[in-house]
Amino acid sequence: MEDHIIKIFKESCQLKDIFINDNLGKVVDVVEVITGALKAGNKILLFGNGGSAADAQHLAAEFVNRFLIERPPLPAIALSTDTSVITSIGNDYDFSEIFSKQIRAIGQTGDVAWGISTSGASVNVLKGLETAKKLGIITIGFTGKDGGEIAKIVDYSLNVPSNSTPRIQEVHITIGHAICEMIDFKLFQKPDDI
Numbered sequence: 001m002e003d004h005i006i007k008i009f010k011e012s013c014q015l016k017d018i019f020i021n022d023n024l025g026k027v028v029d030v031v032e033v034i035t036g037a038l039k040a041g042n043k044i045l046l047f048g049n050g051g052s053a054a055d056a057q058h059l060a061a062e063f064v065n066r067f068l069i070e071r072p073p074l075p076a077i078a079l080s081t082d083t084s085v086i087t088s089i090g091n092d093y094d095f096s097e098i099f100s101k102q103i104r105a106i107g108q109t110g111d112v113a114w115g116i117s118t119s120g121a122s123v124n125v126l127k128g129l130e131t132a133k134k135l136g137i138i139t140i141g142f143t144g145k146d147g148g149e150i151a152k153i154v155d156y157s158l159n160v161p162s163n164s165t166p167r168i169q170e171v172h173i174t175i176g177h178a179i180c181e182m183i184d185f186k187l188f189q190k191p192d193d194i
Contacts, residue, residue, distance in 0.1 A: 012170045019160050019171050030156050031182040033138055037112045043075035047099045047128055048116030051169050053080035055116055059176045067180040071188045099128030109136035118168040120148025129154055144168035
């Protein structure tokens with residue numbers, strides 16, 4: 001058992017190294033675009049299914065409450081949290097519409113739509129991002145495997161090249177934390193602090 005646990009940790013570390021070596025510039029771009037949107041008074045809309053829904057909620061909380069420093073709350077909403085909205089859309093229309101309808105209701109040009117899908121193929125995440133693009137909302141995709149259709153349509157694609165859902169999720173939350181930390185510094189700290 002110990003060998004298998006060590007293998008899990010090594011795989012996670014190796015995948016994080018592979019990701020950041022290939023995507024550092026893209027992560028910087030995402031930090032810049034989200035920072036710009038927040039400075040302009042826009043909000044972040046995060047969404048995904050299952051563990052990715054949990055990651056969306058986790059990251060929204062980091063923005064709204066605080067991350068590492070005391071600072072004003074930042075506008076972020078996880079679209080997977082309102083069960084009445086989700087179930088009514090799923091019941092009256094289709095589960096594939098649960099994010100796109102919410103984005104149509106509350107999204108505005110200049111906002112950021114941040115979709116998370118370890119497969120890159122979640123239909124409801126894809127439809128949410130397609131709707132966002134039509135509304136002039138900046139789109140970010142956190143994906144895995146080969147990125148799927150989501151990676152092809154978003155403005156900013158951060159793909160983790162793995163077929164292991166848990167390892168992809170571990171990299172996703174690390175990327176999300178790095179983005180939160182850098183946005184905090186860019187908005188609230190002196191430039192020489194980073």
